[in-house]
Amino acid sequence: MSYVFFPGCSLDGTARDFHRSTLAVAAKLGLELPELKDWICCGSTAAHSTDPLLADALPAKSLANAGGATVAVACAACYSRLKMANHHIAGDTAVRARVARVVGGDYDGLTPVRHLLEILCREIGLARIAASIRRPLAGLKVACYYGCLLTRPPEITNFDDAENPTLMDRLMETAGATPLEWPHKTECCGASYSLTDASIVLELSNEILAMAKAAGADCIATACPLCQLNLDMRQKDIEARFGRQYQLPVFYFTQLLGLAMGCPAEELSLRSLVVEPQELLAAKGIGC
């Protein structure tokens, strides 16, 4: 199967560490991820909460360029938007026609879209990943946090068990870490309120951090730039606001996987994490 990679704006900006670590892991696996030609904004939030047509048209413009390849996505919001647009366009001829009119070309809504987790676990396969693990993350207790967008709505994303997804858990297990059974895998971090009412974000993200801590996590693994940002960058604010001490590094799952595959720390951009992971990694004997 051949892939083209849709980085989205986050991976070009705030989540450059996600981008780099994704490419590092892909290189280790011999997985080629050429960037999708002429990709544009996925339309997340700003478009989809204001204009349904725009919300479908933006992804359509990008997806039409895939040229038969599967579109690989790392950002959960992009993934959600691309899947949604496909669903609307492929399922409703009127929508398809409207979209064709505004983007200036017909798009059938059938370009396959896969999240990195799906590609790694289902298409590359855990066996192949296991074979490329060089430094198992032994003793690292990870709370795998999927966020709200990957699994919902299940009939559209068809990602994994909507309430208790396990793809990332299995991946972390393969990397030698101990994924935790915890209940907040798909809780909302409040991302859509990031700009309008950050206090909601603090409250919701605090719930997630508190639950991860209570479950005994050493760190959190995420698959969404906004989740990572809220849990990591705002962790200090959350601690101050709620009088708690978490000190939970919040990784992208690709960073942890890269560590286990023996990628050098700089390829994984570990330094860009706000809650510094070095102490934890050193304590667990995980070199980087």
Next chain:
Amino acid sequence: MMEHKDHTPAAPEAIGAVLVCGAGITGIQASLDLAESGFKVYLLDSSPAIGGRMAQLDKTFPTGDCAMCILSPKLVECARNKNIEIVTLADVQGISGEPGNFKVRIRQNPRYVDLDKCNACGDCTEACPVSLPSEFDRRLGTRKAIFRPYPQAIPNVFGISKAAGRAPCKASCPAGVNAQGYVALIGAGKFKEAYELIRERCPLPAACGRVCQHPCQDQCNRAEIDEAVNVRDLKRFAADYIHANPEEYPPAKPAAAKLEAKVAIVGGGPAGLTAASDLALLGYPVTLFEAQAQLGGMLRYGIPSYRLPKDVLDKEIQYILDLGAEARTSTPVADPKSLLGAGFNAVFAAPGAWISRTLGIPGESVAGVWAGIDFLRQVNSGETPRIGPKVVIIGGGDVAMDAARCARRMPGVKSVRLACLESRAEMPAHAWEAAEALEEGIVFHNSVGPVKIQTAGGKVSSVAFRACTSVFDENQRFNPRFDDSKTSALGADTVIVTIGQGSDWGGCIAAGIFAGGDAVLGPASMVDAMAQGHQGAEAIDAYLRGAKLAPTNGAPASETASNPRPDAPRRERIKMPQAAPAARIGDFTEIDLGYSPEQAMAEAQRCLACGLCSECMQCVKACSAGAVCHDQQAEEHEIAVGSVILTPGFEEFQASLRGEFGHGRYANVLSSVQFERMLSAAGPTGGHVERPSDGGEVKKIAFIQCVGSRDAARGNGYCSSICCMSATKEALVALEHAHGQQLDVSIFCMDVRAFGKEFDSYVNRARDEHGVKFIRAIPSRVVETPGTKMPRVRYFDQAGVEQHQEFDLVVLSVGLRVPPSVREMAGRLGVDLNQFGFAQTERLAPQATSKPGIYVAGAFQEPKDIPESVAQASAAAACAMDQLASARGNLIQRHEYPWERDTADESPRVGVFICHCGHNIASVIDVERVAGRAAKMPNVFHAEASLYTCSDTNQQHIKDMIRKHRLNRLVVASCSPRTHEILFQETLRESGLNQYLFAMTNIRDQCSWVHKDDPVAATDKAVDLMSMAVARARHLKPLETGQLPVTASALIIGGGLAGMTAALAIADQGLEVHLVEKEAALGGNLRHVHTTLERADVQSYLSGLVAKVESHPKIHVYLDSTPASIGGHVGNFKSVLNVAGREKPISHGVVIVATGGQERPTAAYLHGQNRHVTTQSKLEAALAGGNLPPELAEKPNPTVVMIQCVESRNDEHPYCSRVCCSEAVKNALEIKRRLPRARVVVLGRDIRTYGFRELYFQKAREAGVLFVRHPEKSDPVVVEESGKLKVTVHDGGSNRDLVLRPDLLVLSTGIAPAAGNPALSGLLRSALTADGFFLEAHPKLRPVDLANEGEFLCGLAHSPRFIDETIAQAQAAAGRAATILSKAFLEIPGQVARVNPEDCVACATCVKVCPYGAPMINSLNKAEIQGAKCMGCGSCAASCPARTITLQHQEDGALVAMLDELLVAGVNA
């Protein structure tokens, strides 16, 4: 169904038998009614026992009865009824024929236990090593592979669960060793039994447990979860255990037979030894010829002793020789044919493969180059082959590993290097062996091929290699390719070549010569060799017996079982301890150190039991009745029936599909069915409410309602009807179990749907007296708090505030749905299903399916509770009776008994039988001693202890003993009379003795079971119980059972829907009906109903019904009439009717009360004052025929407000009228249909549109009807403001007051009981409920029976209900009535009270105390008991001041004798 009957009159050849599919309470009731009315019944169920879902319940609502206590007698009744044939573990495959004459194909699945032989003693379950999750307990507990779903199960026999395929471990063993079996036995700590099982197919278990290549383990399903079960090591453990504890295993028994024909076996390897063992066990004299000095073949000479110590092998070989095989070692046999001439009748040739293959390269014949096998043979013979310090092994297989590791252990060896063609990944050696070799310091050189062995001075100096680029070609054939440009060399003084072996066996073929082992297969594994040995032995045995060998079963069955528990928790494999690598290369001592028993058991318990039953045959050994038969097969057969009733019931919604609640993910989230099992005293926790996560105390419980109900998103848009009540019940039972401990219960729900009889008061009691909180919210999520594992429930409270509450336990009230297997069955029968998979029916014919002659009842028709199901069961039975009336009695079995012997002049001659009940009694009580004591008692002429007193053979024996000793009293000391008394009474009757000459005492349930720990005292108690029974027996008298003629007609009071339906259902069976209606026309309340919710035309249905009733020749209609008096009793009532002022006496056998009800008049909410205030029924009338009430006709978008529960569910009228919510929805929908812009607002506390009616509630909301929920005690307020209506209501959803100004205000007034109920209740001596409706005999299981025999009720006389429910009840009453009217005579039992009139002073105390109205003061002014009414309870006898009433069969003399025996004779003895 009436339509069907009219057009398809029962054909003359109609068959008087009915198939009832599904043996829950519904199927049971239908069967009992049919069998009692003269029809043969096949009661079929796919499960191993009847009882269905009710058997799983702890208690019932609202009565609080123990479900099992009220169900169990029904089960026993079914079992006892000769005209009910119970067919369990069966499915319907297809149907042909037509109504009245169907042929139904039945598939009978195997039980693996003979129904007729099993005595349910339970010894098999004790012996069974396989624990499986118990489906009955919804996986909260475990059960054995041979099991009975619950102790009261009928048929009371065990059964075995087997998977569709065989366990992969077992299926993959070439030698046919039952791996799952011995693993299970080891897991249960039964090591000896495990060893025995292994030995059946593996004569060398300790060797095999060390060296087998274990295909079993490679196929293990556990690998999907974590890692395969360590099957081989477990086999080794079992063998080692017996070797270490030989006293546990008896020495070999000589063969059963001594046969003449002699067999020679050439080759003492595993194939030869296996054949020798098999043949010796069969009784053949066997001689083993072995070329080497000792037996064992490759096991001895090929396998190093660090893997298989020689003493282990020696022991096992000795065991085979002990069977009687003779060994001639160092005796090569060149030509096996010569043995045939030398006195042997057959030869098994298994000489092995001992010729090492050579490389064919220069230098190979130089000193220092060894053939692998020769090297190993020397090492394993205890010699020290002379090799140099630098060893190179050529080859990458297991023999190469053995050679390398042996060389590593040779003194003076410095380095061992191994070179092979294959890459590391391709090496053919087992991965674990390569790993162990690496650990021991052996160096691998992969992907090289030897070119030349260099020599120096006639000795090896090095080996030259070239690179091997690939070993296999595209077709995966061995075809190595080399790159000559890349060469290398390894210095060596010794080269050991291990590239395979061959045989010089020429394949000698002649009659009487059989061959096997490596010589035939080429080098193969030990287990393959054993397989060959078995086949050889079988072939030789067949040859010598002159029999043809059955087709070989060498190939394992193709179908293997899949993983039965994919969700099993991970549990790491327990590795067998090993010696450290550094320590082990010093010598040849064994590397693997063996399991401890604890380690072995723990490892064995990782087994998933893929085949379910492991076929270890322990049950066969344990069963003294010889009932277990593992080779049963499924069978198909055909039965002929006139009609089919479908009662397959329901299954619960799978709670885990609502993932947000975490069922299956969080230990303390249970389904309501699981919680019910937890509440049950017979359940997995013995009735203790505890947290499954840790068994901890429960202080807070939450119920979440509508999980899988009212959930259109998951395709379950209907309401499951029972969950509100069942959660309330479970809450109350949990509170009861808390014994005063603090227990906080919250029920999260949308509505509280307590619509049934007495339901609302039950809910109110739970709320007001027991503090159960009903929270109007459906939680959005449940999460588990880490650490405490408390489920945390998130919801929005009434004030709209988000709440998080932690509970110890969350119970999900799962809805009802139709199991896929039932949908498939319906498909095979050609019965239409509705969108949800329930049987498609019409409201006006609720029991008729789409296929004539097939009826439906119970939850498969629509979700419903027990009483509605039971009523439908009787209704469906009535439909079938109706159709098959002409065939009634054709197929029933009547038992003919011999003439009763007159024993009046005989002195008591008692026979006593003491039952072992397998181990149940005899393992505690010394039954022989009890029998011995009985034999010494006066009047006892025979006493014995028997294994199973109830068995068929023993009944014959009892008859023989009665004849032989001319016994006239029988005493049985065994189990419960409840289940077994009738059996022995039958035996008495068949012996010509009166059935009352029998005394039974229970020395099991209340003796051996409860005094397990004190056998001596238990035996004493059993002696006392037996002695008392004998004392009683001496006083028993034969009693006559009376017969009472039946007047075959029914009096039906009430000519509405209920009365007319019942009348037709009875009259169509050819029986007479007197139908009494107080008004001048038939029709009753139905005259005011125009359509159903589903828009069926009620009025034309009614006119059709009236026409049929009026024209029916068997129905006498009396209008303007009421009953003036009702006298007599069941079968023979004498009543007087007041017919338009004139008296008319009639005789009848039964009474059916169908007096209906009335709309409750109201003056509330300005009704009667403001003309725009109306009632739902008036609105319906106004809307009928396309009209509109004036308030609506005048405006384009009028506002209609409906107020629910007007003067209902309040203190004065606490009950719910059931129909008003749907009535409101119906009228609201009709208004919206006509005036889409009308504003319709329904105000109420709950909307109770249960079952499929929920869909119309949904439709109404979709149509824009607004439903406003107001809290309890805050009813809407209606005032008139300047001629306009103003309604103020508090909206619970928004928590604020709403003001509405309706053009039309519609009141949902409730249903009141009929005004005449109190008077009629007096005539019938039949009680009314506090609400004024008639009180049925039992709210759950006798919903249409009144307390007095022969009196029934239906329709609104019972409680408020819908048309379909009334029709069902009316037909049910008819069906119940038919059980009496279809008989010519009623039997009066012998145990009735009798008055000695001489001392009677007619004080009428007996008349007052009798609950059944049996005593009366007769014309002689003396008390007299009417036998037909007497239930034999003894109340009158106990209360008679003159002591002149005797309860027959329970006379004082017998009781005094029993006490004498216990207190006087017993003490003296």
